[in-house]
Amino acid sequence: MYSNELKAIKKSNLFRDRSLKDSNLIDFASNDYLGLAEVKPLLKSTCESLQRYKIHAPQASLMVNGYHEIHKNFEDYLCELNGFSSAIVAGSGFLANLALIEALPRKKDLLILDEEYHASGVLGSKLLNSKVLCFKHNDMENLEDILKKNNFKRVIVAVEGIYSMGGDLLKKEIFDLCEKYKFLLIVDEAHSVGVVGKNLLGVFDLFDIEPTEYHIKMGTLGKALGSYGAYILCSNHIKEYLQNRAKSLIYATAPSLFDVELARIGLLYVQEKRDMFFGEITKRKKIYMRYFKVKIDGLICPYSVRTSQDALKYKVELAGQGFSVGAIRPPTVKEPILRIIPRVNIDIQEFERLCEYLKESVK
Numbered sequence: 294m295y296s297n298e299l300k301a302i303k304k305s306n307l308f309r310d311r312s313l314k315d316s317n318l319i320d321f322a323s324n325d326y327l328g329l330a331e332v333k334p335l336l337k338s339t340c341e342s343l344q345r346y347k348i349h350a351p352q353a354s355l356m357v358n359g360y361h362e363i364h365k366n367f368e369d370y371l372c373e374l375n376g377f378s379s380a381i382v383a384g385s386g387f388l389a390n391l392a393l394i395e396a397l398p399r400k401k402d403l404l405i406l407d408e409e410y411h412a413s414g415v416l417g418s419k420l421l422n423s424k425v426l427c428f429k430h431n432d433m434e435n436l437e438d439i440l441k442k443n444n445f446k447r448v449i450v451a452v453e454g455i456y457s458m459g460g461d462l463l464k465k466e467i468f469d470l471c472e473k474y475k476f477l478l479i480v481d482e483a484h485s486v487g488v489v490g491k492n493l494l495g496v497f498d499l500f501d502i503e504p505t506e507y508h509i510k511m512g513t514l515g516k517a518l519g520s521y522g523a524y525i526l527c528s529n530h531i532k533e534y535l536q537n538r539a540k541s542l543i544y545a546t547a548p549s550l551f552d553v554e555l556a557r558i559g560l561l562y563v564q565e566k567r568d569m570f571f572g573e574i575t576k577r578k579k580i581y582m583r584y585f586k587v588k589i590d591g592l593i594c595p596y597s598v599r600t601s602q603d604a605l606k607y608k609v610e611l612a613g614q615g616f617s618v619g620a621i622r623p624p625t626v627k628e629p630i631l632r633i634i635p636r637v638n639i640d641i642q643e644f645e646r647l648c649e650y651l652k653e654s655v656k
């Protein structure tokens with residue numbers, strides 16, 4: 294039925310396939326930045342915690358009968374740590390982004406996305422009746438030019454804390470512009486929480502930003518927190534609005550109790566061990582700088598290759614050396630890359646060995 298389309302994808306070296314995770318390879322491909330998915334005491338503590346409750350699954354949507362004490366405990370802890378007044382959990386980062394982008398902009402509003410914003414936000418923007426614009430990636434001058442021409446009822450701007458493919462950090466000036474122009478600012482912190490900031494809480498933490506009613510922070514449980522799901526931090530006013538307008542929150546089953554509790558326990562663990570994690574992250578940044586003279590802001594190392602075919606070839610070659618890396622090709626990125634994540638639970642020596650191989654053999 295789709296044979297011609299699949300042939301075209303394969304001919305362009307853009308075909309995606311699934312393969313079972315090879316546990317024999319050293320994992321430099323996963324977003325499990327802190328290695329929490331392998332910390333078995335966290336799993337044990339989560340199972341013990343769930344045993345104390347009558348049910349172990351959410352059973353319904355958040356707004357029907359699925360809002361559980363486990364959800365509320367996690368939301369309360371998130372608010373306490375991050376300085377926001379309200380929080381709401383979501384089934385995934387994709388659903389959380391979809392909720393925000395689909396619900397917040399109304400007919401007379403303007404939505405402005407960074408041109409490299411996540412695909413979930415781009416998809417959400419296709420559902421809108423409001424005006425949608427993109428600004429040049431991390432270009433605050435271009436964004437301000439758009440804002441100066443604004444004559445809309447509301448403006449919503451969506452950016453990422455650390456961008457998922459390029460690994461570059463959001464510029465602090467975005468918060469200054471938010472203060473100046475009073476727009477709603479969505480910051481997707483999926484790849485910055487657990488990685489930057491004195492408390493490893495992301496860019497709000499890194500830049501010492503005190504949240505206001507104009508700030509919205511989205512984070513995932515499935516990366517540095519070693520679980521699955523997401524959350525939105527915001528004002529109580531925005532939370533109430535989302536509970537009444539965001540379809541991916543209203544009409545989806547509430548997030549897994551196991552995953553939310555695992556994330557809460559994981560976040561407690563990160564806070565207890567944050568000095569150790571911060572030190573390990575810093576070591577890996579220095580190693581990448583030493584080998585390639587490139588500064589990385591978080592734990593995403595994008596290594597450029599010439600073609601999509603090269604990306605696939607080098608991925609296989611690196612597997613032969615014992616390494617698993619991501620081969621990222623257009624349209625996910627403009628130019629193909631090997632995406633390397635020097636997770637903190639991987640020995641420094643293995644990361645150095647990978648860097649040496651890249652420098653000598655991957656051109």
